[in-house]
Amino acid sequence: MRALETTPETSARMSRQSSHDTGVEKALRSALHQAGLRYRVHRRPLKGVRREADIVFGPAKVAVFVDGCFWHGCPEHATWPKRNSQFWREKIEKNQARDADTDARLREAGWLAVRVWEHESAAEAAARVATVVAERRRPVKVRTGMEGLR
Numbered sequence: 001m002r003a004l005e006t007t008p009e010t011s012a013r014m015s016r017q018s019s020h021d022t023g024v025e026k027a028l029r030s031a032l033h034q035a036g037l038r039y040r041v042h043r044r045p046l047k048g049v050r051r052e053a054d055i056v057f058g059p060a061k062v063a064v065f066v067d068g069c070f071w072h073g074c075p076e077h078a079t080w081p082k083r084n085s086q087f088w089r090e091k092i093e094k095n096q097a098r099d100a101d102t103d104a105r106l107r108e109a110g111w112l113a114v115r116v117w118e119h120e121s122a123a124e125a126a127a128r129v130a131t132v133v134a135e136r137r138r139p140v141k142v143r144t145g146m147e148g149l150r
Helices: 008-015 023-034 085-108 122-137
Strands: 040-043 053-057 062-067 112-117
Touching: 023 053, 023 062, 023 122, 053 122, 062 085, 062 122, 085 112, 112 122
Parallel strands: 062 112
Antiparallel strands: 040 053, 053 062
């Protein structure tokens, strides 16, 4: 017989956890909007890849993921539950592996994944995202070797 992975109470509590439009996401989106940035929310940056970014800057090819400290194993705040510890360790490690795979797939397609931890200040995270988006939006100057010739 297979052991229960969680108690009914834990399962009920976890099912109430929002995966979209969390307070952290809303605060980050608000700060980005105040900075004059426009974006899409909860989109798949790559066709055929079932990974959804929380915030997407299409033309700049920047995908922002807001990661929860528990679910993604934050190096500062991660906790390992004592009950069903093997189940939870495997779950969180699978999440981390999927995150790394997502970042690699995006990079291969010319995108940049920006990861924001839920504990980060929305203002600081927005400034970091805004800087990256601005850098990726700048037109690249092509040098022809003919500059300065008349």
